[in-house]
Amino acid sequence: MSNERERTYHHGDLRRAILSAALDAIAAEGPAALSLRDLARRAGVSHAAPAHHFKDRTGLLTAVAAEGYALFADALAGAPDLRERGVAYVRFAATHPAHFQVMFQPDLYRADDPDLLSAQARATDALRAGVADLPPGGRGEDDRLAGVAAWSLAHGFATLLLSGNLSDALEGRDPEAAFRSLTGLIFTPENRGDG
């Protein structure tokens, strides 16, 4: 029960410790720089300890992606309308950069992992629910394209933000607020979907 740092044989919650350290490392230097042995050192355990919880380097990244999609689904579910869902999308990326980065690089993890799949499904549902209250529509498959458009806008903004490509244009402005007013430019009154 050593919740303290009393260095017993059993760590207590090594899985979470490794995951958190991984998130820090990814946020700081990208997923490529991630080293299992380094994470083990930071957690004060042997070099093979992480393997027990995650099997693999890929397994660790799969866990990151799964957790990411779960948190993502929660974040999206809390938003009232399409616009705020977009804002939540951007906010999630800004708040959980490591998760976000891994989630959208499928070559980093095992896409067939059960935990990942269910979390991913929840997130997809939340996303689709947001698109559902788009303009009246009736234009057939254009509705789907409109969903893709909204998704692309939020995703592009989030991605560019994380890669540092928006720092010039935003000049220190709050990204979230910037995105909110940005949507105001695009979704003019006539084709706006929210209240």
Place this chain on the structure above:
Amino acid sequence: MSNERERTYHHGDLRRAILSAALDAIAAEGPAALSLRDLARRAGVSHAAPAHHFKDRTGLLTAVAAEGYALFADALAGAPDLRERGVAYVRFAATHPAHFQVMFQPDLYRADDPDLLSAQARATDALRAGVADLPPGGRGEDDRLAGVAAWSLAHGFATLLLSGNLSDALEGRDPEAAFRSLTGLIFTPENRGDG
């Protein structure tokens, strides 16, 4: 002068051979899976040969990014108006997935490389030129936001496309065409910038 595969001591054009092999590998398995030694094997040279041309693994990826930005600038420059520039953006991503992937992951390469910087500047100019012919504007800094919006839309679409997230929504439709009609949904006549 052995332009043939006559296996002389000097390869002939090893730099390009390594670069091309790298692009293949990245497109197939992502930048993380890239191995200098593997590229050397494919090119039929010793394991240290790539280092002479690229110094580093990071150096190789820097070269990829630099070439990418150069090609990107060319691709963007050819487009007549904002919408077509967006289409060119998407087309570039689809045509040069490896370049595109590396370009927008700055933690993979050396951002202060001279060649990279000049190519990047050219691309940025081409991008800004596209935004210049946006709606009449007069709304002050909203113009900048509108540029960010257009960029986000194209970038998000391209990124989601490459990560395979649009395959469901597009159902085999041509991504380029899909993006084109998508822009038609957003840029309604009144705030459309092109002819």
Place this chain on the structure above:
DNA sequence: CCGGGCATCTAGTCATTGACAAGTTCTCTC
């Protein structure tokens, strides 16, 4: 209370890789 079973972690090893150093072979120029 205690003994076995199991999850958790350690220690040791191997193949692979990136990076570097030093040497070899070719080419080009003066």
Place this chain on the structure above:
DNA sequence: GAGAGAACTTGTCAATGACTAGATGCCCGG
């Protein structure tokens, strides 16, 4: 035709991911 330098090779080292076998401590049944 020699030497200077570019292009490539060989050899080596530390670090890493992955695997195996073994040590440790917690928990549950008797």
